[in-house]
Amino acid sequence: MSTLPRALNEALHGLAPHLPLAVAFSGGADSTALLLACWQRWPQQVAAIHVNHGLQEAAAGFEAFARQFCTARGIPLHIEYPHARHASGESPEDAARKARYAALARGVQALNQAQTLPQPIASIALAQHADDQVETLLLALSRGAGLPGLAAMPRQWERNGLLWLRPWLTVPGPQLRHWLQQQGQNWVEDPSNLDLHYTRNRIRHRIVPVLEQAFPAFRQTLARSSAHAQQAQQILEEVAQADLAVVGVPPSIRALQALSAPRQANVLRHWLKQHHGIAAQHRQMQELQRQIMACTTRGHQIHLKIANGHVQRHNAWLHWLTSSPA
Structure with missing residues (x-):
């Protein structure tokens, strides 16, 4: 050999x-x-x-x-x-x-x-x-x-x-x-x-x-960039875990409203991925955050399609429910 x-x-x-x-x-x-x-x-x-x-x-x-x-x-x-x-x-x-x-x-x-x-x-x-x-x-x-x-x-x-x-x-x-x-x-x-x-x-x-x-040397330099992104993503996941412990599962709408927009998006993505195995597209996340911040009255509804289901408001919390097959 x-x-x-x-x-x-x-x-x-x-x-x-x-x-x-x-x-x-x-x-x-x-x-x-x-x-x-x-x-x-x-x-x-x-x-x-x-x-x-x-x-x-x-x-x-x-x-x-x-x-x-x-x-x-x-x-x-x-x-x-x-x-x-x-x-x-x-x-x-x-x-x-x-x-x-x-x-x-x-x-x-x-x-x-x-x-x-x-x-x-x-x-x-x-x-x-x-x-x-x-x-x-x-x-x-x-x-x-x-x-x-x-x-x-x-x-x-x-x-x-x-x-x-x-x-x-x-x-x-x-x-x-x-x-x-x-x-x-x-x-x-x-x-x-x-x-x-x-x-x-x-x-x-x-x-x-x-x-x-x-x-x-592009292979080495781009690999370093990816490594930096991996480290940054790990930090975001740690922050998301800490924030999710505060907002709860299912997430409290009022607790989500108390977060900055970037941390709110971060914890929402973490919740959807870890608990439902799905990912929201960029425009979907923007719309979900807009609806969350507009949710100031008891009668305000949230209903947004993400992946093969919908994020909905139920009382004071958010839920993601899979769509029923036709």
Whole structure:
């Protein structure tokens, strides 16, 4: 087995305390580099999960490559076939992303039930790299996102009882492909990555090359900006938790009126996200705050659609109620 380049070796260093782990393995260059590097470093401590959405003709080729790659190296592989139906108002891309994360969590459960590794898997590694982080940040800027969007992708987080890790976030995508070529290792190209109808692809093929020419260190500097946004967002969440303890659940309208407009918006977003799993759009939040501040009489009503439900006034408090299906 070959020695990993220093940058890749350092990126993988944080995975060691979380072994054994599963790798989300699509068969593309980034996940192939991740799985190959992890297998070279920890050959008996790694399994793979392949998610076949069946959304494009190339899906069968990706699955076949994943099977061949893992069989040749004795890597345990589990394949999931999720149904990514999108709800009304939800983009197919968002639906596929949510279905993928749920499928990966199910994959870990299946691998553990099959006892494919000496110990249960509690961590899963994803292959997004530094260029993906740049694209995510620029996409957020193009949409006028707030701090959660500008924070881009976290390096690690917990969900569904698993620790999710992105070791490649400091590694440029071209460096991963170069290493694979040095290994004589092929991968599968996703044909949708060349479709310029997708905003992310236009950023990748048109904007990133210009940034690289004008600002060679753009990956590092934009990563620092995202890290600053992550820290600021954490502070806002701590403030929101403290404010929510004062305004209550459900929130008291009078207590909300006593807050400044920014803190009011902050605690309302926190309440909606933490207790109802939804997010208000910018204009919806502005209108909700306007109605809250105008609510000075007993008969004043609040009824505003947010996500798949409505925020309503009930006596002295706000409630969010899901809409009944037609």
